[in-house]
Amino acid sequence: MVLELAPEDGAERFCSGCDAPVAAIHDRTLRRIRDLPMFEHAVELWVPRLRLACPRCGPRLERLDWLDPHVRVTRRLAQNVARLCAGTSVRHAARWFGLDWKTVKAIDFRHLDRTLGPPDLDGVRLLAMDEFAIQKGHRYATVVVDAERKRVLWVGRGRSRAEIKPFFELLGPERCAQVRAVAMDMNTAYDLEVRAHCPNAEVVYDLFHVVAKYGREVIDRVRVDEANRLRADKPARRVVKTSRWLLLRNRENLPADQTVRLEELLAANKALLTVYLLKDDLKELWRYRREGWAWKAWKSWKRRALRSGLQPLRMFVRRLEPYLAGILAHCRWPLGTNLVEGINNKIKVIKRVAYGYRDDAYFFLKIRAAFPGLG
Template sequence: MQDNNLDLPFWEGFSIWNFDRRSDGIWISLVPTVGSIARCSNCARACSQIHGRYWRTVREMTMVGEPVWLQVHLRRVRCPDCGTCAEHIDWLERHARVTRRLAQFVGLWCEKLPVAHVCEMTGLHWETVRRIERAKLATQLAALPIAEPVRLVMDEFALFKGHRYATVVLDADTRQVLWVGEGRSREAVRPFFEWLGVERCRQIEAVAMDMNSAFDLEVQQHCPRARVVYDLFHVIAKYGREVIDRVRVDEANQLKHDKPARQKVKRGRWLLLRNPENVPEDQQPKLEELLAANQALMTTYVMKASLKELWQPRTAWQWRRSWKSWLRMAAQGTLEPLQRFARRLHPYWRGILARLRWPMHTGQLEGINNRIKVMKRMAYGYRDSEFFFLKIKAAFPGNP
């Protein structure tokens, strides 16, 4: 079917020249509307000289349940300022093989569905959908204002199985994900400080993190004014693994002759790791019975509560007395796991004390890490880490 005068608002500046229904979809041929003036795709200047003409095949939104293919007759213009270049089209990006309308549709659904589902819904190739989404993410990130962080939060999350991690850096004030990189070593996080630059590094006043020496050393090297703040959650989690679990196993091994008592100790792990206020009421008697029957577990449980109090607001001198008291009690005890943990914790005292001046933690980044895991599960994993990091940064642009 041919119609030289059919002009529709879907494709501004073009008229339908031919319409054909084939086995693979609907094919529509478009030609420039009579009298339309071509504009330069670089400067949008109207150009009267035409250098040449060519056809481009483009995918459009699905209509009446069938794929739509556009064969567009395009012009190359001779611009006085830019030279020879393609004409500007409002509904089609330069060199694009899909219309802007379809690209926007793909970008919208990629925020909610895995790429494979979007491919099935639109009939586009996986690489085409991924390229469209990547361009959208790059545009979103480029539109964000330049970050001027003062406080940072650093943490890692599992990228793949096999102890492969990625590091996330968050602006603690705006909650914007500033940077994501693979690895958690000094070399892995150094590109972030190089991206931040010398001037912005000097503005950093505090950085919250776990007891990761790589993070600590890089912050000290690049941010001379920054104070490192160690997160309570990570320290207590480390205490649970290295002290409570080790003492519990040792005590269970000593009760081989008393199987009922041994089972209580072995099964009491989660009761010992929970905070007292989080223990269910029906489990309170079991916890009290367990602590009353085992002096070593009682000691580790009390020492954990005392350790947590070091993060409570107080003066520097009060903290110093509490810190020395905790170290002394740990050293004077008979529990080797507790003594070993205290020796390892001692060099990090400045990062614990900094909590009094900078009440920061990595909790907000832990919540973001949980959402990152959901994104990864929805997509059944990402083969391209760089693209995954773009999605993370676009998903957390910060507070308006």
């Protein structure tokens, strides 16, 4: 359906540059503009686009309240496209409105950029940082979250010091000095950059990543060693080899039949029993709210780990001890990256719905729009 529009004679016209009324017309060009469909019919408007001879700005387009300059869709169509893109992919929105996917992406990008604007970084005290996979081949991006207001402040490609430095430059020295604590995994680049820019901030290491590291470096290594030791006993070796997730999962999350199997395994293998019990005791460090008690618990745990006689466990103690200050900081700042991990799961959904993103800027705007915060 084609509708041909004509300018109203004698109507007052305004310059799109200075909003001043202008009577003189410099030239006119016929433009084809897409509008909202009428039932199942696509609607196209033929609009004579006027350039006014503004004495202040020179030749400028006439201001139209329903049409942005240099855009081939009406504002109301753009608003509906952006609303649909909030819940579905660009491809599906393009099919629904009968537009090219590049046009739909440009509409949604402009809408997000205009509505979100630059992030409000005033009053930020508590941060959480984590990485997420952006592409295959170990390509990562970093997300920084305001832990108090639960909103995404910044997303950037990479996880090195140089790649996360732009966030702290955006934050500025004064606001960096107001940051009191930053929760993260044991990423050296994050740690060094926080200490370089935020002199008053304490680094807080997250329970999830420490326990995951314990599972990889201790439980998996001891389980493999025990399986190799039982090479002559095929049934026992098979039980140990297939027990990885049984040992890594929390006991309270196991079904009844798996709980019985776990108890039988631990009763039959002393090394696995030792590392399993020490895993549960290690988690208790994050339950303390007084640093003195947490320090005593760490000394007790370290003594038992070193006396176990298990080499992977001794190596883990030596590697973990330099990070002890960040673990004990959890007593004063009970933060974790669980909020960021939840955001990372949502990011995976956003990426999956769109079948991936090739434009980082657009992808990062979609992430910020999904987590506007608590106000």
